Amino acid sequence: MSRRKLAKFEENNKRNNVIEPGKPIYEQVKGNWNNKVFNNDNPIVLELACGNGEYSTGMANVFPEKNFIGVDVKGDRIFNGSTVAINNNLNNVAFLRCQILTLQNFFEENEVDEIWIVFPDPRPRSRDEKRRLTHPRYLNIYENILKEDSWIRFKTDSLPLFEYTLEVLEETRIKDLTYTKDLYNSDLLEEHFGIKTRYENMFSEKGFKINYLKFKFEN
Template identity: 60%
Template sequence: MARRKLARFEENKLRENIIEEGKPLYDNSKGNWNTSHFHNSNPITLELACGRGEYTTGLAAVYPDRNFIGIDVKGDRLWRGSSAALAQGLGNAAFLRTPIDWLEKFFAPQEVSEIWIVHPDPRPRKSDDKRRLTHPRYLEMYKRLLPPDGLIHLKTDSPLLFEYTMEILQQVPVKDLQYTTDLYHSDLLALHHGIKTHYEGIFTEKGFTVNYLQFRFA
């Protein structure tokens, strides 16, 4: 297993659709994604803590006129997403290896048009709530990166994280809030284009329900 990971890390160094430390764009990406990487002016969507990048590649295939960037700290996971993008010829999909806390080092204000947070770690311990990706400190950062009409999505099988986020959104000025506690029996399912993460497929087969919400900052 360790040897396979090392081999994948070496491949990542050579892949143009993976941006990581040591590559030119890693230190010069802020405000330059469309000009320096995608070479177009299409809107950019982020998938945070993307894992294998199922939403990055899935949405990139559905929307060829948009750019998608999956973000994670795990190089082995990014290799999987990168491989899927290369196999499908998705030049509008890229992957950035960095902690979510560092987003503003890589993206300028309003450079991002949409953010997906798909099955993140719910951080169930109360003492760990500041690390939840819908904590107010993260929402404040997202608001700076998005334009006034920018859209945020959260998809989670964690009732705790979903309920926590709904409580937070009562304290934050938002608009156009839509939500469901049972995505697969909701009209909002169409927004997902049949995209599931690897583990989501396993959990839903066992009967777990999926929560989903979307909103814009007011």
């Protein structure tokens, strides 16, 4: 492991906005995000597979009345998002280092108000289908931790992943499904507040259309 990564990991260990293994709060945070991390009762929004946390920090700046949690397994990426939050005095942002399949270890039922899945790894190989973040096993987890009538929002440049997700949702009890295969030429664009990830900039500049959908679970 490089010295640069080691330095980031050491810094993460000191930061209050990074929740990761080895810290006491890692085992205590389930059901306690508002009182142990944010010290308020504001709604909680997750960005899954957050990478460098562009959406978590971007949305936190737009919505100071909400709490944002970026979830990723990569500590060096979390360091980058954490740094942006600290440098911009965004006290309504935190980062959780864990596997997304373990989310129920960190959130109680009905603790989360909204979920964003932004440019996840498309996992194109058939044998990796269960690793796609819109596979039914993941959707079951999201439904468990979300409050009733809450949005899941999904954004990707990968048309195969997007179409796969629509197929999965056809077999899932959901409501209010809305989608576009060309976000930048859609009325839904205003829901994104000009926030773009590094991958979104990269692929849109290459001419890829951006796919977007949102839905709620049918309770």
